[in-house]
Amino acid sequence: MRVLFTLGDPYLPQRSGGAQSSTDQLVRALLAEGHSAAVLSGLEGGGWVELYSRLQRRVLRRHYAVDRARGYPVFRTWDPRDAGEVIRRFRPHVAVVQNDNTGRALALARSFEAEGIAVVFYFRNVDFEDIGGDPASVRSAAYIANSRFTATSCRTAFGIRPRVIPPLVESALYRTESSRENVTFINPVPVKGLEIALGVAGHCPDIPFVFQESWPLSPERRAALEARLADLPNVRPQGRTADMKAVYGKARFVLAPSLWQEAWGRVATEAQFCGLPVIGSSRGGLPEAIGPGGLIVDAEAPLAAWVAAVRRLWDDPAEYERLAIQARAHAGRPEIQGRQQLAAFLDVLRATVSRGVSRASARTAHLLAMALLLV
Structure with missing residues (x-):
């Protein structure tokens, strides 16, 4: 699969934290299994990353800059809410939209949904007022929470039932x-x-x-x-x-x-x-x-x-x-062992992509049937 992770916040090396570290280690685990993965993130001023991004966007006339300093593509922009350009370049099968404090998560999810990309919300905090709306409004989405506490909070706030997968810690x-x-x-x-x-x-x-x-x-x-x-x-x-x-x-x-x-x-x-x-x-x-x-x-x-x-x-x-x-x-409990976490994560992604393919096939069949009736 081709998996695109999103963070409205800046990414490594500009910003470090639990979400950034967990994303990086999950990306590397996917790459090791033969999948393709990339990250779409926000950008902040200062340092070589911002300078490189500014030059690349100006020369190539792109909304996003991309670098591979971490061994995989990282797309960076000041306002990552419309992912159309990244979708065209990376062509993901599924987007893993992670909530943060920028208010961009829901807009990003809808951007992917509009392009026919499967969406998985990964809840890494309970600052739900920063999502930008109700994630349950993205009807085709699946949901992951990083703890039982987060999953319970999601059920209370939105009526959704995420699968619990703790952060991958290598x-x-x-x-x-x-x-x-x-x-x-x-x-x-x-x-x-x-x-x-x-x-x-x-x-x-x-x-x-x-x-x-x-x-x-x-x-x-x-x-x-x-x-x-x-x-x-x-x-x-x-x-x-x-x-x-x-x-x-x-x-x-x-x-x-x-x-x-x-x-x-x-x-x-x-x-x-x-x-x-x-x-x-x-x-x-x-x-x-x-x-x-x-x-x-x-x-x-x-x-x-x-x-x-x-x-x-x-x-x-x-x-x-x-x-x-x-x-x-x-630390030895099964639910935080990397291979088990990756398997659970891939189960969610595959099921979400499969549902999207089934819906697309159903729409195609419906359109074909309507065309035959008109004939």
Whole structure:
């Protein structure tokens, strides 16, 4: 099959995050199975990607630019709502439309539907107000959700029943033995629980923390964070990296005090592949991702509860080893194993394409019958 993934947000390397990483690894898994895959994404200013895109669009007089820096085509544009040009160039059998916060997902889906392309909505968050309308209005679409929490939210909001397929996390990219030197907090931004992480670090001056950047920080936000960390010598900030093995290779456990309604919690899966427990909030699907391999703290709990959980895993070797064993076992559950996830994903795609072919055949037969009657 020829599969086109869409993201209204910018894509790697301009923007990194769970959706981008999961898409990249799913594309690579499809390529390894002999399928063709590409990504259609938004674009943002700055860096070689934007410069290359601007030059290519100007010289070739195209609405989209395309690059293959990741080993497969990535189509980039400022406003990816009308996919006609990409459809003509890539000729997909099916479009996997992933929701984001740009408000473009529904418009994109309708663009594909108008061109006779099968559509699969892949819900990666529950910010449904950002979809741009009701996805159930795309009558031919199929639906995937990245967690039971997300699927339940979709049923409540739209009356649809997505198939649950957790994000594909390629274990080989993360699995490593750890020296267990620090507490790692990934993505130091407010919605991911920055204030809680700062508070815990301040109450545990004997524990080394690493604050690992994930979403790009603006110069202003980075300066503000560095000012806050000036009074916390036990916290070391680290810039963005593609080598997460190096990050997890020094972590004792991961702190994930998110305030956002997490649809899944990819960092929990990555960490548990390394046998690292996770202390996370009760938000959204994060408890589903952590399971028995860590501790869940109520999102509304006072700071003292977070401090107590961190001290419990740092100070009690027996409790730490118990949860580390549970984390590794949880990472071995069948539903997050790559081959099983890919098989489930392909089942949805094939069924959706097959329904589209059947509908097209029925329309052709109907038109033929009408023509014969007129004769």
